[in-house]
Amino acid sequence: xxxxxxxxxxxxxxxxxxxxxxxxxxxxxxxxxxxxxxxxxxxxxxxxxxxxxxxxxxxxxxxxxxxxxxxxxxxxxxxxxxxxxxxxxxxxxxxxxxxxxxxxxxxxxxxxxxxxxxxxxxxxxxxxxxxxxxxxxxxxxxxxxxxxxxxxxxxxxxxxxxxxxxxxxxxxxxxxxxxxxxxxxxxxxxxxxxxxxxxxxxxxxxxxxxxxxxxxxxxxxxxxxxxxxxxxxxxxxxxxxxxxxxxxxxxxxxxxxxxxxxxxxxxxxxxxxxxxxxxxxxxxxxxxxxxxxxxxxxxxxxxxxxxxxxxxxxxxxxxxxxxxxxxxxxxxxxxxxxxxxxxxxxxxxxxxxxxxxxxxxxxxxxxxxxxxxxxxxxxxxxxxxxxxxxxxxxxxxxxxxxxxxxxxxxxxxxxxxxxxxxxxxxxxxxxxxxxxxxxxxxxxxxxxxxxxxxxxxxxxxxxxxxxxxxxxxxxxxxxxxxxxxxxxxxxxx
RNA sequence: GCCCCCUUCGUCUAGAGGACUAGGACACCACCCUUUCAAGGUGGCGACACGGGUUCGAAUCCCGUAGGGGGCACCA
Numbered sequence: 001x002x003x004x005x006x007x008x009x010x011x012x013x014x015x016x017x018x019x020x021x022x023x024x025x026x027x028x029x030x031x032x033x034x035x036x037x038x039x040x041x042x043x044x045x046x047x048x049x050x051x052x053x054x055x056x057x058x059x060x061x062x063x064x065x066x067x068x069x070x071x072x073x074x075x076x077x078x079x080x081x082x083x084x085x086x087x088x089x090x091x092x093x094x095x096x097x098x099x100x101x102x103x104x105x106x107x108x109x110x111x112x113x114x115x116x117x118x119x120x121x122x123x124x125x126x127x128x129x130x131x132x133x134x135x136x137x138x139x140x141x142x143x144x145x146x147x148x149x150x151x152x153x154x155x156x157x158x159x160x161x162x163x164x165x166x167x168x169x170x171x172x173x174x175x176x177x178x179x180x181x182x183x184x185x186x187x188x189x190x191x192x193x194x195x196x197x198x199x200x201x202x203x204x205x206x207x208x209x210x211x212x213x214x215x216x217x218x219x220x221x222x223x224x225x226x227x228x229x230x231x232x233x234x235x236x237x238x239x240x241x242x243x244x245x246x247x248x249x250x251x252x253x254x255x256x257x258x259x260x261x262x263x264x265x266x267x268x269x270x271x272x273x274x275x276x277x278x279x280x281x282x283x284x285x286x287x288x289x290x291x292x293x294x295x296x297x298x299x300x301x302x303x304x305x306x307x308x309x310x311x312x313x314x315x316x317x318x319x320x321x322x323x324x325x326x327x328x329x330x331x332x333x334x335x336x337x338x339x340x341x342x343x344x345x346x347x348x349x350x351x352x353x354x355x356x357x358x359x360x361x362x363x364x365x366x367x368x369x370x371x372x373x374x375x376x377x378x379x380x381x382x383x384x385x386x387x388x389x390x391x392x393x394x395x396x397x398x399x400x401x402x403x404x405x406x407x408x409x410x411x412x413x414x415x416x417x418x419x420x421x422x423x424x425x426x427x428x429x430x431x432x433x434x435x436x437x438x439x440x441x442x443x444x445x446x447x448x449x450x451x452x453x454x455x456x457x458x459x460x461x462x463x464x465x466x467x468x469x470x471x472x473x474x475x476x477x478x479x480x481x482x483x484x485x486x487x488x489x490x491x492x493x
Numbered sequence: 494g495c496c497c498c499c500u501u502c503g504u505c506u507a508g509a510g511g512a513c514u515a516g517g518a519c520a521c522c523a524c525c526c527u528u529u530c531a532a533g534g535u536g537g538c539g540a541c542a543c544g545g546g547u548u549c550g551a552a553u554c555c556c557g558u559a560g561g562g563g564g565c566a567c568c569a
Contacts, residue, residue: 127495189567220564297507373532451528
């Protein structure tokens with residue numbers, strides 16, 4: 001176990017959108033760093049220039065900021081170990097692979113893509129690694145001559161061909177691999193740019209990375225990486241491979257693309273989609289921390305400080321965990337309900353604007369307490385409050401006005417009675433409550449049989465915030481107008 | 494096909510040989526509260542993959558089987 005100061009890194013490749021799986025890896029690195037008073041470093045692994053996507057860096061940085069995972073070193077903040085973008089470190093890599101070449105620990109390979117394809121066809125069905133090591137013992141001088149003449153080639157690592165290697169993972173323990181199953185992988189591509197394997201080993205060493213916390217998809221390259229550390233004579237960092245995130249069904253790795261559930265709702269997988277839908281940063285962080293990690297047998301709701309305080313690698317699970325959208329919604333609801341009406345209003349205003357609703361902030365603050373316990377995601381807000389901010393209700397189905405066990409003809413007298421009552425009563429929650437109940441009594445009907453038609457007439461929908469508060473906030477004028485409209489629509493029907 | 498990893502309620506998990514009649518959370522169901530929907534409260538349904546060992550004793554340790562996942566690129 002390393003006793004060096006804790007320095008961990010999140011090192012994504014900017015090729016696509018910032019996926020929640022990557023975010024979880026970043027979060028664990030962040031929590032581990034903060035828990036141990038260490039540094040959280042961000043490094044951009046852009047050695048794949050073919051798949052490079054400049055937008056991806058923006059998505060990544062914005063995503064990390066949204067989640068509040070501030071990095072101590074990396075793009076935009078700098079640091080003593082820079083540069084933090086791999087394509088800016090090409091000259092550094094060169095001296096290291098040259099060293100390997102000089103020591104005979106790596107070699108040039110001139111096999112063409114066609115040759116490789118043929119090897120693959122031949123060897124793969126036999127369960128053998130693709131490359132047959134045909135240039136492993138090629139004469140170095142001849143290789144240099146061919147390289148100097150400009151012939152395209154790659155550089156491969158020369159790995160042991162027999163024996164075995166045992167590597168250690170903090171989460172999984174010792175893992176043994178037979179060396180003859182390993183391949184002399186490419187460490188420098190024909191364009192002169194190192195592959196991930198080489199660059200990540202050199203950078204982790206040079207950046208004094210103490211612990212590598214990365215996705216589970218890397219366990220099979222662990223022996224390769226350890227061999228590389230050994231070739232350089234470096235001490236490898238402590239390794240920990242985090243469990244993959246599975247689909248909600250528990251079957252298969254979590255989707256790389258967003259889709260829709262059978263009920264039509266979007267199933268986000270990118271961080272910015274979660275943000276757009278209105279998941280709170282704290283809720284996301286809290287929920288994600290629990291995908292693959294747990295604190296004890298009952299504590300689940302934890303704020304950032306608590307998470308940092310309690311996080312430890314020995315409570316990270318080795319088995320894959322599936323993503324549960326329902327549980328995330330529940331967490332978001334918990335954090336939403338903890339907000340003050342003012343804070344909720346601030347969060348919700350942009351969503352209303354985006355939905356084309358011209359909401360007045362003061363009114364929204366009044367409404368906030370009543371939608372707070374009904375909201376799961378911020379983007380839902382317009383469905384709950386739109387009728388407060390529009391002049392004319394969109395047409396609704398008149399049948400909605402009809403309460404249980406009644407018919408259309410029963411409705412006008414009820415609404416008229418409600419209208420007359422509301423025209424006289426003082427316009428606040430308690431007075432409305434008392435007056436309406438008295439009117440209900442006078443008509444000899446059930447409370448719901450009057451409240452339901454009022455709700456539809458005033459809100460235009462079946463499900464809405466509590467009625468008396470709604471009426472109070474809406475104000476007498478609007479309420480009476482909408483009741484009158486309902487009544488006249490019924491009469492024209 | 495080959496290599497590696499994993500296996501407790503539908504899902505996330507607690508459990509590190511006796512404290513297990515296996516605990517919590519989400520979801521689901523019922524009831525309470527209630528003007529709708531929620532929120533909240535109470536209760537319920539629901540799991541140690543299977544087969545062998547080891548042991549006085551196994552969810553916990555070992556082996557095998559099955560299932561799941563990851564990897565086998567001039568991608569990371």
